[in-house]
Amino acid sequence: MEDLLSANARAVLEVLRASKSHPTAQEVYDEVRHVRRGIGIATVYRILRQLAEQDMIKVWGSGSGSARYDACTHQHDHAFCTECGTLLDVPVAIELSLEALAEAARATSIEMSSYEVRIYGCCNSCQERRKV
Ligand SMILES: [Zn+2]
Numbered sequence: 001m002e003d004l005l006s007a008n009a010r011a012v013l014e015v016l017r018a019s020k021s022h023p024t025a026q027e028v029y030d031e032v033r034h035v036r037r038g039i040g041i042a043t044v045y046r047i048l049r050q051l052a053e054q055d056m057i058k059v060w061g062s063g064s065g066s067a068r069y070d071a072c073t074h075q076h077d078h079a080f081c082t083e084c085g086t087l088l089d090v091p092v093a094i095e096l097s098l099e100a101l102a103e104a105a106r107a108t109s110i111e112m113s114s115y116e117v118r119i120y121g122c123c124n125s126c127q128e129r130r131k132v
């Protein structure tokens, strides 16, 4: 499938894969325009939407300005900094029993396809900033 992507789409995908911070469309654009001169932000938005439709990337959050993009599509959890908005991958597995998940899904009448745990708080660099 990747062979069918345009050079612009491949560049966008590469920026996402190289990033650990789940960039916004604006941040992807700021990176990708170094390698693809002349690419416009509207093109970046369109490519991100297409990659998401093809399940090659994941979108976290909604609203065009606040959505964050993730090249890692397998199940993983996130920690979110409520001060600066950084979204981090949790590098360890969070243990959750399948029974508890199934019960939660039943309680909401949701036929579960996936789930995630999200940790909210203050990230390391914001903690450092608070100290000074
Ligand atoms: Zn932070």
Ligand SMILES: [Zn+2]
Binding pocket: 022, 070, 072, 076, 078, 088, 089
């Ligand atoms: Zn992630």
